[in-house]
Amino acid sequence: MLQDAAGAVxxxxxxRVDEATVIRAVxxxxxxxxxxxxxxxxxxxxxxxxxxxxxxxxxxxxxxxxFLRVYRNIHTFRFDCSFHTWLYRxxxxxxxxxxxxxxxxxxxxxxxxxxxxxxxxMDSFEQEGTHANPERRMWNTQLGDRIENALGDLTPRERxxxxxxxxQGLRLRTIGEMLGTSEEAAKNCLFRATQKMRVxxxxxx
Amino acid sequence: xxxxxxxxxxPFYFYGEVAPxxxxxxEEHIEACAPCxxxxxxxxxxxxxxxxxxxxxxxxxxxECRHDLARAIYREESPVVRRSAxxxxxxxREAFSSLWRPGIRFRQPVGAVALIALGFFAARxxxxxxxxxSLAGFTPDAMVSSIRSVQxxxxxxxxxxxxxxxxxxxxxxxxxxxxxxxxxxxxxxxDNPGVRVESVELLKDRGSSAAVRGVLLEAVTHDxxxxxxxKALEGLKSFAADAEVRxxxxxxxxxxxxxxVRIQAIDLLxxxxxxxxxxxxxxxxxxxxxxxxxxxxxxxxxxxNASVGTF
Numbered sequence: 001m002l003q004d005a006a007g008a009v010x011x012x013x014x015x016r017v018d019e020a021t022v023i024r025a026v027x028x029x030x031x032x033x034x035x036x037x038x039x040x041x042x043x044x045x046x047x048x049x050x051x052x053x054x055x056x057x058x059x060x061x062x063x064x065x066x067f068l069r070v071y072r073n074i075h076t077f078r079f080d081c082s083f084h085t086w087l088y089r090x091x092x093x094x095x096x097x098x099x100x101x102x103x104x105x106x107x108x109x110x111x112x113x114x115x116x117x118x119x120x121x122m123d124s125f126e127q128e129g130t131h132a133n134p135e136r137r138m139w140n141t142q143l144g145d146r147i148e149n150a151l152g153d154l155t156p157r158e159r160x161x162x163x164x165x166x167x168q169g170l171r172l173r174t175i176g177e178m179l180g181t182s183e184e185a186a187k188n189c190l191f192r193a194t195q196k197m198r199v200x201x202x203x204x205x
Numbered sequence: 206x207x208x209x210x211x212x213x214x215x216p217f218y219f220y221g222e223v224a225p226x227x228x229x230x231x232e233e234h235i236e237a238c239a240p241c242x243x244x245x246x247x248x249x250x251x252x253x254x255x256x257x258x259x260x261x262x263x264x265x266x267x268x269e270c271r272h273d274l275a276r277a278i279y280r281e282e283s284p285v286v287r288r289s290a291x292x293x294x295x296x297x298r299e300a301f302s303s304l305w306r307p308g309i310r311f312r313q314p315v316g317a318v319a320l321i322a323l324g325f326f327a328a329r330x331x332x333x334x335x336x337x338x339s340l341a342g343f344t345p346d347a348m349v350s351s352i353r354s355v356q357x358x359x360x361x362x363x364x365x366x367x368x369x370x371x372x373x374x375x376x377x378x379x380x381x382x383x384x385x386x387x388x389x390x391x392x393x394x395x396d397n398p399g400v401r402v403e404s405v406e407l408l409k410d411r412g413s414s415a416a417v418r419g420v421l422l423e424a425v426t427h428d429x430x431x432x433x434x435x436k437a438l439e440g441l442k443s444f445a446a447d448a449e450v451r452x453x454x455x456x457x458x459x460x461x462x463x464x465x466v467r468i469q470a471i472d473l474l475x476x477x478x479x480x481x482x483x484x485x486x487x488x489x490x491x492x493x494x495x496x497x498x499x500x501x502x503x504x505x506x507x508x509x510n511a512s513v514g515t516f
Contacts, residue, residue, distance in 0.1 A: 038271070038274065039271075042267065042270065042271065043262065043267060046262040046266070046267055046270060047260070047261060047262055050260045050261075050262055051259060051260050054260070056266060059262070059266075060266070060269065060270055060273065063270040063273075063274065064270065064273050064274050064277055067274050068274070068277060068278065071278060072431065072432075072465070073463075073464070073465040075432075075435055075465075076435065076465035076466075076468055076469055078472070089496075089497060093495075093496065143254055143257075143258065144258050147254065147255065147258045165220055166220075166252065166255060167255075167259055171222070172220075172222050179496065180496025180497060180499060180500045181496075187217065187222065190216060190217070190220070190222075191213070191216055191217075194216040194248075194251070197251060197255075198247065198248075198251055201251060201254065202247075
């Protein structure tokens with residue numbers, strides 16, 4: 001379903017604007033065109049960063065850094081791949097850097113102390129498909145914690161490939177191109193990611 | 206297809222990443238084999254659970270991100286823009302236009318003063334300057350302390366705003382030798398990247414002049430602003446076969462910190478292949494941390510039938 005949604009967002013973006021025309025306008029210095037380009041893609045960029053990093057602060061940083069890089073380097077874009085691939089290559093590289101840094105430092109707690117008491121950073125996210133039933137909600141919370149753990153066990157590259165395939169609906173060939181690797185290597189990453197998650201979530205799914 | 210092969214293929218089957226004939230074989234097997242059917246159901250359950258726990262950005266977070274981006278771009282360019290717009294995208298537009306739009310008036314006070322003798326204007330002023338050029342009153346021994354703006358128009362002329370003892374505007378055609386000399390001086394204007402970008406933009410189609418080409422090579426090697434370096438690279442495109450240009454491009458490829466500049470340098474180098482290019486690309490692969498650039502190098506080396514590594 002999410003794959004369909006991602007595809008639909010992308011299709012809408014393409015239908016809404018003649019992308020090549022907009023990009024050429026941006027390259028000529030048309031600021032309105034740049035804003036149009038940002039708005040066509042920024043929701044899916046933010047969604048990708050949030051699902052990869054599971055942190056609103058990090059997702060916000062990635063959003064800003066990615067579009068600043070686009071802003072600074074759009075005149076180097078030569079249409080030898082789609083803008084979507086070019087943009088996602090930028091976003092995934094930044095996310096991979098975040099994930100690698102995170103592996104080095106201690107995993108941050110989702111709970112932060114504020115003047116108003118402890119706050120769960122994940123509350124900034126809207127979780128899809130929440131349920132009103134208290135038992136169901138408790139089960140969902142448990143499953144959610146396990147999913148967070150399962151995703152945390154993946155290597156940055158496995159996590160990225162999984163995110164791009166499962167949530168963003170991208171083909172493994174495109175993912176390989178974005179990450180500067182082969183389709184086969186992306187396929188191996190997806191397999192390892194799926195296996196690891198099935199081990200961690202085995203009794204819940 | 207046996208159970209082991211089917212179980213290993215299930216994730217790819219789920220994501221539609223197996224060939225159509227293998228897809229048929231997996232479907233038939235799952236239909237007939239209860240343990241593999243259980244594996245298939247588990248795969249679907251896992252995907253469904255993950256879908257339910259996907260995170261979606263709240264509209265507030267998205268709005269904050271857009272606001273932050275507009276602010277960040279504005280901050281990045283703030284020394285050269287006028288602070289008048291109140292909404293973030295208005296600020297962004299000002300910042301953006303300051304970088305790109307021809308003729309924007311930069312208001313940054315110029316710190317270091319590069320004094321440029323403009324004695325050459327005297328000769329132009331005394332008789333042969335084009336009619337309508339605003340050089341009236343220009344003192345022959347005037348000294349220019351800095352160049353504030355460079356503004357081309359559609360008729361092929363350029364208006365250059367410069368400071369002497371007071372600011373003065375001079376106009377002339379782009380093919381005028383003195384205007385070109387002034388533009389070359391402007392391309393070295395240390396404290397104003399906007400002036401440098403605009404000047405290099407105007408000079409980049411005149412690389413057939415050795416002096417202009419020298420300025421472009423200097424800009425691509427030493428200018429601190431990647432936008433200026435990229436413009437200079439554009440100007441060198443037609444001279445990518447020239448030995449001096451190629452030597453500079455190789456240096457840029459190995460030293461420039463900006464990935465966009467390195468990518469452009471690769472494009473120019475591989476347009477005219479030689480043994481030195483192979484060596485440069487092989488060296489670059491060994492030290493490059495940008496995946497895309499490494500991939501471009503690998504592809505270029507393969508196209509040149511050269512090995513990716515050095516031995």
